[in-house]
Amino acid sequence: MADVAKLAGVSHQTVSRVLNGAPHVRPGTRDKVLAAIRELDYRPNSAARALVTRRSQTLGVVSFASTLYGPASMLDGIEQAARSAGYFVSVASLRSLDARSVQEAVDRLRDQGVEGVAVIAPQISAVGAVARLSSSVPVVAVGSGSRSRVPMVAVDNLTGATAATRHLLDLGHGTVHHVAGPAGWLETQDRLDGWRRTLEEAGAPVPQVYSGDWSARSGYEAGLRIAADPEVTAVFCANDHMALGLLRALHEAGRPVPGEISVIGFDDIPESAYFTPPLTTVRQDFGELGRRALELLVEEVAGVGHARSHVLVAPEMVLRRSTGPARGLA
Amino acid sequence: MADVAKLAGVSHQTVSRVLNGAPHVRPGTRDKVLAAIRELDYRPNSAARALVTRRSQTLGVVSFASTLYGPASMLDGIEQAARSAGYFVSVASLRSLDARSVQEAVDRLRDQGVEGVAVIAPQISAVGAVARLSSSVPVVAVGSGSRSRVPMVAVDNLTGATAATRHLLDLGHGTVHHVAGPAGWLETQDRLDGWRRTLEEAGAPVPQVYSGDWSARSGYEAGLRIAADPEVTAVFCANDHMALGLLRALHEAGRPVPGEISVIGFDDIPESAYFTPPLTTVRQDFGELGRRALELLVEEVAGVGHARSHVLVAPEMVLRRSTGPARGLA
């Protein structure tokens, strides 16, 4: 910076002012400085700036299962929004979701000097852990269920699950079976609740719940059991990947979809439209979730009050061919 | 740090020595310092350290299409490896792949002070852009094709494509059609080359190439045209998502797979085993790719020579039910 100042014939402070867009710099002076900067290909040193301003311009993201479509999309949305807000993004991904790992990841990010952390870790224990240490750095949760003590942005899983269940009921199905996500996840819980409540309100029996781990494989395994149950005519899968596995199992068992069994998923991953048959599902816009979360985080970092700490984004049902009227009603 | 020094009754320099594991610190002294650190919950300031050491302990990742399974998995692998190597990871994702965007992303990272950059940007133009500016910071490319001028780690697309094509030929198919990825991608080119070369070596006719953009939708569109062509009995898709779309189109057109047409994909995403029918494909271990790339980058940063600058990871064929003998041979 001293070199730039010398070349431009001003003090380093004036260079600093130009760099930071401070007022009261004469245009001519600014131009000289700018020219010198270009001439020397000068780059401000972010470490020095961070040291004195105590602001790193960096936000942290704790992410889990980041190879899945949902988390990856949220991360992408976060990065986009962070960039427009002028922040860098540092990632720490989790291998497991216990409180210790989360603690560790957040510590790691904090040691790096991030000004805030977004957590894509939709497990109940994780959110608890995060809440406990959010004292030192602002934290927001992304895509988690509704019970978090920290500010968060999520899709309205309850409403989505209700819509899905309702849809199948309206099609004339006596009840709707459910393939849930793994225990401990906030999404799992909310979708389960929405499903159960809708059934109860409709006076429909609440059948036993099948449980998976979000993977197609687990959906397939649930599907094998479902296919063997002649009672089942409608299934709500807690995500599209499991629905894919379910579809596969049903196909192998010679149970036509939607002829004998209707299937609805959740997420609307880009592939869902090309399943066999194309999957009716509940769309959540993960990218949007990430963006909104980041906006919230930026507000927190800036010290704006937590006016709208809990943001719920409405999901949207996407009708395709995997759902149809109950048998005998066609 | 001064507080810690005072509490421990030593100088700040001794605290620094303890922190950095420097030799010549008496165990008793070390313990006192450690105790003081714990007592005060002291955290070293990374900005100050970066300022004086000129090392940020941060590596950058430029990523494109990071919501796709491949890039997301590579990012994940990179993050893992970076953590074990003691580095933080900062991400910059690209919206478009022109040289300007890449330039911008790398600049952004460099301004942040990263010590090296891994580029998940498998487009020819991107790699060119990166090569040009790799002077200031070490750069490695991940998952790109083989023609890059910067060090890189990739799956051996040529071999993979050859194996896929060979497999179908061996099954008795007269030739193999190809649904390629978008132009300009290194993977696209290498898989295309492998396919074409294998056909030529086998003396099989080289049919017209269908082109997609990696998405299931584009595979579906190619599939519509392929289904209408009675000549086609075997198709090699440049990735699994397009294969899914193709499968869908074939199914709709009443062309059984593998009865009438065999289909093979590339990638082996976790869902491929649950397609209808389960997809034969060529597996690439994206996570491993990311890890290897990061190791290479760390070596570069450390200044170790470029002995093994180009790492090719062998892909592995996964046989499932979407491929079978040619008609008349069953």
Place this chain on the structure above:
DNA sequence: GCTTGCCATGTGAACGCAAACAATTACACT
């Protein structure tokens, strides 16, 4: 007993920048 040399620790700078404050200049208005 007095050097020699290694250990253990302390002292003073410097890293590159922005904040606080000081100084100078320009301009309007009396």
Place this chain on the structure above:
DNA sequence: AGTGTAATTGTTTGCGTTCACATGGCAAGC
């Protein structure tokens, strides 16, 4: 011309580390 105010620029300080060097102590060797 004289005063006041705002605009523009400069000077100094310190952010929290590590680095280079200085210092004191203690053991071994003569």
